[in-house]
């Protein structure tokens with residue numbers, strides 16, 4: 084059987100794989116990235132956070148991404164019971180990136196892959212990794228070249244699993260665990276003809292808290308299309324009438340704020356439904372391997388954290404692998420698991436507070452101080468590893484305290500308010 088040798092094998096060429104590969108290649112490491120699909124391919128996850136811009140900048144890809152002319156996202160708007168609250172991303176904490184982009188993923192992922200190759204990454208499409216055997220002296224991956232069904236092996240010193248929902252190592256190493264969040268259903272498509280706000284507000288992401296169950300996203304692109312999607316409980320979804328497209332339309336129609344914007348929109352892409360998207364793993368690294376991006380834990384799309392966490396993990400893991408290959412000792416528990424656990428933990432706290440309905444109370448509390456709004460905006464911008472934001476410490480505790488204060492303040496108000 085044919086064999087290829089490399090320092091690092093990267094499984095999957097989504098944002099995580101391309102970013103990790105680009106960083107390693109630009110530091111002179113030999114890295115092969117194997118991607119089972121052919122690009123462009125569609126993946127959901129189109130609203131970025133400002134933190135992604137900092138990470139793309141760090142790996143030398145921001146300029147190429149910006150050159151694509153994607154819609155600039157300057158705010159996140161939450162709509163609830165006839166009211167709306169906008170978080171302007173430039174009003175985060177000092178040093179935060181002030182804006183980001185809304186990206187059609189087939190194009191965005193293609194740009195990252197092309198940039199990674201231009202930095203020296205050996206990236207091959209149509210190659211599926213089917214097994215990995217870890218030995219004392221390295222890893223042996225079994226690969227199928229899907230176009231001609233040819234099988235071969237890749238021998239690597241280290242494996243970065245960036246396979247997203249492919250979940251290659253979580254399956255092979257039995258790392259899958261029960262997710263922290265209940266499984267929900269998401270259904271999405273793209274439309275044309277929605278009534279967009281104008282000027283700086285056009286590129287905002289809208290998160291509509293649905294009056295009955297769950298929420299809707301509205302993500303505008305610069306090509307005239309808008310991504311729309313629902314997230315709700317499986318039982319509620321099952322009871323909506325019709326096929327998935329009809330269910331999605333019924334769901335949008337029963338949300339007045341969303342429908343005001345979408346009533347004249349027409350679908351221009353197929354409808355996709357994902358039943359249960361949350362994932363959790365028992366370990367982020369082991370001897371000669373690390374999980375990166377969606378191959379680790381995936382929480383929930385409500386705060387658009389997926390691509391940011393994919394890049395955060397990719398850049399960090401690639402730096403650590405580079406050091407390890409250079410003969411340095413790396414404390415993966417402290418240097419990888421700890422910061423990634425912290426970042427995921429902050430988002431998890433916000434997501435849980437959102438689904439308990441408490442975050443909405445906090446978002447719409449008129450007496451919230453400007454400083455608290457800046458701190459929350461910083462989190463919504465994906466800056467979850469800053470040490471100077473109380474919400475990146477004990478995020479759950481801070482949110483509960485804040486919510487208690489909001490409720491206490493409400494109770495003191497006259498009934499007429």
Ligand SMILES: Cc1cc2nc3c(=O)[nH]c(=O)nc-3n(C[C@H](O)[C@H](O)[C@H](O)COP(=O)(O)OP(=O)(O)OC[C@H]3O[C@@H](n4cnc5c(N)ncnc54)[C@H](O)[C@@H]3O)c2cc1C
Pocket residue numbers: 094095096097098099100117118119120126127128129130131132210211212213245246247248249250251269312357360375376377378384387388389390391393
């Ligand atoms: C409903 C929903 C909405 C979302 N919305 C957002 C959003 O608005 N913003 C956001 O930032 N994130 C969002 N996300 C999350 C986002 O989709 C992911 O976090 C992001 O795509 C992760 O990137 P990745 O590189 O880790 O994985 P992926 O982008 O999934 O890439 C993994 C790659 O690995 C390849 N692969 C898989 N198995 C193999 C194999 N055996 N061999 C070789 N290659 C393989 C796949 O073909 C794929 O190309 C959303 C997720 C869901 C479910």
